[in-house]
Amino acid sequence: MTIVEEQSIEIPKKREKEANSKRDNVILRVENMKTYYPIIGGFFKRRIGEVKAVDGVSFKLHRRETIGLVGESGCGKTTIANTILNLVPITKGRVYYKGKVILKSTETKEVLKEILSSITFSTIMDSVSYFFIAKMKKLLEKLEIELFHLFQKLKIIISYFPEKIREKISNFLYRTAKRYFRSKSSFKNKIRRNIQMVFQDPDASLNPRMKIVDIIGEPLKLLKNITGRRKLRKRVLELLNVVSLKREHLDRYPHEFSGGQKQRIIIARALACDPEIIILDEPTSALDVSVQAQILNLLKNLQKRFDLSYIFITHDLSVVHHIADRIKVMYLGKFVEEGTVDDIFNNPSHPYTKALLSARPTFDPTLRRERIILEGDVPSPINPPAGCPFNPRCQEKDKHIGCGIDEPRKIKIEGDSEEHFIFCLPFIEEKKSYKGWQFISD
Amino acid sequence: MSMIKYIFRRILAALPVLFGVLTLTFILSRLMPGDPVLATLPERFTTEQYLAAREALGLNEPLLNQYFDYLSRVFTGDWGQTYTIAKGRPVWDIIWLRFPRTFDIAIFSIIIASIIGLKTGVIAAKHRNKFRDTFFRGLALIGVSIPVFWLGLILQFLFGYYFDILPAVGYKTSGIGDPPVITYLRLIDCFISGQWYLALDYLEHLILPIFCLSFITIASITRQARSSMLEVLEQDYIRTARAKGAKEKDVINTHARKNALIPSVTIIGLNFGGLLAGAILTETTFNLHGLGDALLVAIRYTDYWLLNGIVFLITIIFILINLMLDVLYAFLDPRIRY
Amino acid sequence: MEDIESRNIANLEMETDKKKILEVKNLKTYFYTEEGVVKAVDGVSFNMYEDEVLGLVGETGCGKSVTALSILQLVRAPGEIEEGEVIFKNVDLLTLKKKKMRDYRGKDITMIFQDPLNSLNPVMTVGTQVKEVFELHQREEIYELLDQKMLEWKNKQNRIKELEKKLEDNETNQRLTKEEISDIKNEIEKLEEETRDRPTYRSILREKSRKILEEVGIPDPEEILERYPHELSGGMRQRVMISMALSCNPSILIADEPTTALDVTIQAQILDLMKDLKNEYKTSVLMITHDLGVIAEICDRVAVMYSGNIVEYATATNLFKNPRHPYTKGLISAIPTLDKKKKELDTIRGSVPNLIYPPEGCRFHPRCDYRLEVCDKVRPLLTQIGESYFVACHLFDPQYKDSPKYEWGKEELERTRKI
């Protein structure tokens, strides 16, 4: 173990000027993001359906701001995070980072398809067969002619195939190629460096067979090209100090740490490349209350210190109230309400938000309120209910028009801050409902 | 309905494997050294004779033609003729003659082994780290490491020669007659024709080979059953059953056993494949004149058609058995959707 | 030392008019692992009262689940119950034989678990699993019921025969009016409808299971009975678990984190259901959770556990209003709430101690801000400090109250506060 000199190392405060000079403070913009997972099944492994995990979501993230994404499990919060980081392919929509598109649904698809379909199957077979024969000549002189015949025959057979089948074959090749290219076409390192993520389960998101130095050093090595062993250790030590871990932890394995310490290590790894945005996917849900408080304090500290922007994903409303500036409430892949913290907590307007807020526990047993208890379960996102996805469970269903038919509209709530919207349908008594309500979309 | 659909789909999925096996055996058999034409000829022959025989066997055509010819003939049921074991008889005849013996010992062994192996596995798991567990585990470990043929030889020596209570080799006492061929399964034929003494004689000859094969299979089934039972006993739903107040016997018999059985089913299927192959060794040891014996001749003397036929048959049976076990698996485990 | 222990147990009486139903005295459960002896539960005592909900709250690894499993004697292999008494209706459960104990499980004391998917047998239908409980504990009652129903059924059949005879007689005599005939015919039809299915053991079982499932709010119970657990949603599975636990009308229901694996809205549903059922069945509930919100929601009394000991034991109202033990204080102030916005959250420094080598004296002392000099030497015991209020802390013990306060080194304080 090389002992690194211990000094109090401040990571320089950066980007301050830059931030002030910029007129537009938006750092990440998501536009109409849709992410569908294919359901593959059947004998030929076809796509037989899709899970609409995220279905048309847009938001902006400002510098030094925390957005809270709130919702129950399976509502697509984590998928948003995974999509932004390109861990899951985006189906539709765009993501901008500082005004530049970093993710878009593949429009190059068509071009590629054209190129691939222009390569006819017979040309491929030709090249393969010649290549194959040249290679195998020495090894299988006896079979040479037969093999050549085989390929010739196959070629002829294939040329008899109807156009449709040939198209299918080329489609198959295209899909294989696409999968290959997708994994290849790296989400550029620069963007990776600037957007990092903290995962939910601290046990599973640390590789159990790697030492802490290697775990935290990996992004440094790969994204920042720091190669020297000493340099790397020094930098890792700095990072460990930032999350108040110590030098002797450098060479340990993850299983020797408690849950809170693991989460600190994960945060340190996310911080390794000086990112601007950190996506926090339920960072405290696996932790105990006292440790959760430590982590939340740490996160707040770090935000101030390094000018970070957070996307904070959670199902715990009190946590999000504590840490977030703006809140988006999600249900079945869509936002149902968005606004600042004060908006949501003081004037919850969507019935789902109301129910969520009322389900939030309080610590005063004398104040046991009447709760709104939603009926039933969250419907499956494979075939979500028509119209407003919340309508089968909605407690205020009777007061609105066309819940099961129309798509919900974006409605501005007057009287609150400018960003308070709900996605709902108008009230039955129209006169009353228009008071202070203003339709934005359609 | 869904079950039938599932079976149908599984059969469809097995087709490429069958096709691959056919192709592979064809290629491998053609790569083997030696010349099958020689077997058809008398000891002294002329070049013309040789060429004529070659043409008669269809070996002068391009390999590709031979391959397609072979494919088409396999599916029409004509598996060619053999010139090594018997001159000019169809491969099917040899298979009908030889296969029932192999099948008899394999099926008896797998049934005995499954019954005993599952039982001992459960017992060992129930008495974990106690005497019975250690005993069965040790026995299973020894069972896994004994070579079949050697065990056979030792049994032969002990029971056949030293104590002289069981016949050591062969499938029948020499000079004893055969029952009329009805179902090709000798045992059933004996019963149908009412020749009890023949059946008894046959069974007497089968005891040692079956013991030999099943001993080894029991070992691996016991090991699997024990470990899966132990795993199941760790699960939460077993705790629930205990919290309900169920008796320890019920916990194991109703709650744990079915769950533990599921992984064991797979191992039984895999073992059956091993058993058919292991039968070659046992047949050689006990001189049973089964399928394995024919296979050895086919490989030694480069009999293309016999080799292809036997390998294809064994593969089909292997695939079928696995198909059956898959269906059983789906039947046992409701979590698997058809 | 023995003296103090006995004092600890004897004093644990609450001023209440309710009947004591379960007494746990000085329970110790150790796990003998290869690394050493894990003292998961080390001297836990508490009482449960009739028709009350007792909350057992604490962080991960403090031994709350092990306490519950020890009561039912379901602790797994390396774990052993070392010492203590679990007195239920004047019977010490720990001295019972295995067979006797089995009768209590599932009938008088039942348990539901955290993970409803793994806690239900995947290869058995919900129906079989629900019916099993009845078969295990109510076989005789069912047979009695069967006899009753058979009697009714036979009576009805006899009645049909009688009526049919009447009609037959009428064909010859023709004494009855048309209206009477149609009345009789209607009655026969009705009776035939009722007696179509002969009452059997199975039909009664099925009826009972259907009823209990209906009780826990499962829509369409007939269909659910035929389903396998993996086909249900998380909330449904937990409902099935609850129905199984309540089917024999138990005196005590132990709920081990029943809502942790569920979503917020489903969690509210289940808690609501549990409250209703508790009132309906008059069952005492031992609620084990790490979520103080759940405790505040449902519990009458709370026992706070830390590292294998109970450190505070009081009514919920008192506890939340004015927590005394430094650990409870820290725990409550660590939770973000609406009025704590913008401030930094209070934290408890350090982390949970290793249970193989727990700290000497008070197990909380390395993390305690109010630490006294004696804290690392003498183990504090539960002492009564107010009406129905027990704390295990030297700060409230008259014997040690005036002991000098421990001065934390500045460096040490700084260092431990961060981690």
Place this chain on the structure above:
Amino acid sequence: MRTKMKQNTIEKKISEEKESKENTFKRIVNWFISNLKFLFIPFSRYETLVEKEYDYEKTISKRLFIRRLKSPLTMIGILIVFSIVTIAVFQDWLTLYPREWFINQVYSGAFDPPSAKYPLGQTDLGYDVFSRLIFGARTSLTIALPAILFSVVFGVIIGIIAAYYSGPLDAIIMRIMDIMMAFPALILAMVLINIFGQKMEYIMLAYGLLGIPFYARLIRGSVLQAKSLPYVDSARVAGASNLRIMFRHILPNVIQPIIISFTFDIGGIILSLAGLSFLGFHDPTLIEWGFDINKAAGRIADAPWASFWPGIMIVITVLGFMLVGDGLRDALDPRLKNL
């Protein structure tokens, strides 16, 4: 009783005190010397202590692993494997007759019973059974080990690639593996050896090929599981390429079952090799247990020693590897760890 015990303890304490008083000066000096570093360098104590504690923990965990391995059965297994390897390495020192005798010359006394000159009897050509047993050990190991290494390496690579790039590539690879699995291994081995020729290298190659599908399948399952774990995602977020994720992140986490079944399969492969040479598919230049049994099988009735001893050697060798594999599994399996 009690008073007696108390007296005893008091006496003990007194004697201990005496001893400690006598040794006090020694102890002070010792302590001073051993703590020189801490006395002269401020704050060095704390760090070193923590490190020491950590090292202690590490050795404890290592010791635990060894302790778990230390069950009597496993020790027997290790002993067997060790002695078989010793025999294989030092065979020339252990045999009664040099190796050349067994290749060139034929001796009289076919199937003669054990005698002073030939302690375990003689074989068909009059060779010494005992010496052949010792020569056989090296043959078994030299064929089995490379063959299994070959199949492990290729099986692991193929399995990881198939599972990681799931989809058509996976389907194709796994179909090929299915075809290979559907063949009874023994038959395929016989055919392959017949094609290649009866030479050691080819037998090794044939067996190596046959083992590939098994390992590919084994590792594919665990990779499919590991692939969906968050640490893979977090490696991707950290900028790791596919190749790096496959072999740096996933492989170390899924290699454990492979290691366990590797030890098991050494035994298995020795068994199958014995079976093959029993059927006559062997390298004629080598001395093999299986082939010895083959030669003696026909004379089992009157010369049991010639086939009994080679069989026993096979059983013992295989059992040794199986025992080690069993012990290794118990020691490595995390599920058994807390029991």
